[in-house]
Amino acid sequence: MNKLIRFAGSPLFIAPAVCLISFLIRLATIGLYPLQDTSEARYGEMTRLMIETGNWITLWFDYDVPFWGKPPLFIWLSAISCKLFGINEFAARLPSLLVSMSITALAFRLALFQLGQSAGRLVLLILPTTVIFLVLSGTILAEPTMLLSITMILTAFWIGWHSENPRQVRFWQYTFFIGCAIALLAKGMAALILAGLPIFIWCLPERKLITLWQKFPWIKGTLLTLLIASPWYIAAEMQTPGFLQYFFIGEHFQRYLDNGWSGDLYGAAHVVPIGSIWLLWLASCLPWTPFLIIIAFRWVRGRIGGNSYKINSWRLFLLLWLFCPLIFFTFAKNVIWTYVLPVTPAVALLLADHWQDTWHLYQKRILATTILAPLLIIVFTVLIINGYGQKSHKQLMQIVEQQGLDNPGILFLYGTSFSSRFYSDGKAISIDSIQHLQDTLEDRSRNYFLATQDDDFSHLPDTIRSQFKEIARYEDWTLYLNNYNAL
Structure with missing residues (x-):
């Protein structure tokens, strides 16, 4: 019994248990609340459109509007999941959770290779309980797949460089190039830059760039990368000409360097003060x-240890992994909090490196800290379920469905939301003018729901308002149903 108690209190048990519990909490919550506008519902609708249209090459912003802003890997994964489990929140979000678990496994493998089992277990404690990592592990966003590629590239680089096992070297060096292909399909050149900068700077001293060229199979590896990634880019440009110019120039340069970039086809840029990425890092990587x-x-x-803590080659690599993305985005004018995600494995590995020999001194403090992120997920989910901070029209679409009408028109005055389109199976349409509304209502062969925001309904002509009765309110939206029977 004493041995069992000691085992339960050891890192050998605690670390995998905390990791498993964190991911199980996320697994249990990803299907409990609606897809949130704008970003998550937008990508959920793209997933639904991919399945409906059967077009797995071009992402669609709307039925007749291609989406050139991102490569398709994360949408592919969500679409495959929805094909298997149905089009719902759980299925759409599940791939990000599986991807995040894979990232954790890669970070654990890197720690195990370089530092040993103690550090590996600490990575299992720290990474899944980092706020931004755990939150984004249950979302439909491109960032988790991008982080998978970055972590794969950097892990494969380090092991492929330092391993003394020829078979292991070969495996990880080709994994490096597979990671580059995943980066191109997950985020594009931005992911390659974020992974390549730490490697390039680390190789600058002692002529390591020459060694890098000699060690890695660059010709065969590059061909492997292109073999995996280039077919989609070619097919996407052929299907919707103009994609390559917009994606590589607009999304990779103008978005970050041009304040208030007007070329964004899909929404407003997120203009923030220069240096905001550091504040976002401090908050997003809590509690660590x-x-x-x-x-x-x-x-x-x-x-630290009587000046014994040295910035050796390994620690320099981790510091570059941590600081290169932050410095890269320091001068960017369009930044959001998800841009912090690429540094999370570096945070976990740096702390694991420091604590691996002193775990017993900080055990209670570290374990208490791991509670924060899973607790926030639970609180967040409960609040969202009860309507606090919810940004979704799922409830309005459920009310529409509850009316039991046959093929009604679902009209949103002055613009639909992505969640309304997702939860109506694409039936919600935008009405952009009063004349458009009048023309639509001339067809009396069906009933119509009309959703309006704030006091927009009161500004409609009496001839239109008299046709509708209010049936529901949700936050600042009101849902109306026409009060004549469809013929």
Whole structure:
């Protein structure tokens, strides 16, 4: 019994248990709340459109509007999941959770290779309980698949460079190029830059760039990358000409360097003060960023192990992994909090490197810290389920369905939301003018629902308002149903 108690209190048990519990909590919650406007519902609707149209090459912003903003890998994964489990929130979000588990496994493998089992278990504690990592592990966004590619590239680079096992070297070096292909299909050149910068800077001293060229199979590896990734790019340009110019120039350069970039075809750019990425990092990587800052401060003051803490080659690699994305986005004018995600494995690995020999001294404090992110997920889910902070029209579409009408028209005055389109199976349409509404209502062969925001309904002509009765309200939206029977 004493041995069992000691085992339950050891990292050998605690780390996998915390990792498993964190992911199980996320698994249990991803199907409990609606897809949120704007981004998540937008990608959910793209997933639904991919399945409905059978077009697996071009992403569609609407039935007649191609989406050139991102490569399709994360939508492919969601679409495959929805084909297997039905078009719903759980199926659409599930691939991101599986991808996040794969990222954790890669970070664990890297820690195991370089530092040993103690550090590997600490990675299992830290990474899945980082707020941004756990939150985004249950969303339909491109960032988790991008992070998978970055983590694969950097893990494969390090092991492929340092391993003394020829078979292991060959495996990881070709995995490096597979990671590059995944990067191109997950996010494009941005993912390659974020993964390549730490490698390039790390290789600058001691003529390591020459060694890099000699060690890795660049010709065969590059051909492998192109073999995997280029067919989709070619097919996408052939199906919708203009894609390559918009994607590589607009999305990769103008979006970040041009303040208020007017070329964005799919919404407004997120203009923020220069340097905002650092504040986003401090908040998004909670609860672990304070520990990292304290360790850095003590190191600067020379109080770690009597000046024995050295920035060796391994630690330099991790610091570059951490700081290159943050510095890269420091001067960007369009930044959102998800841009912090690529640094999360580096945070976990740096802390694991520092704590691997002193786990027993900080065990209670570390374990208490791991509770925060899963607890936030539970609180967030409960609040969303009860309507707090919810940005979705799922409830309005459920009310429409409950009326039991045969093929009604679902009209949104002055613009639909992505969630309304997703939850109406694409039936919700936008009415952009009063004349458009009048023309639509002339067809009396069907009933019509009309959703309006704020007081837009009161500004409609009496001849239109008299045709509708209010049936529901949701936040600042009101749903009306025409009060004549369809013929």
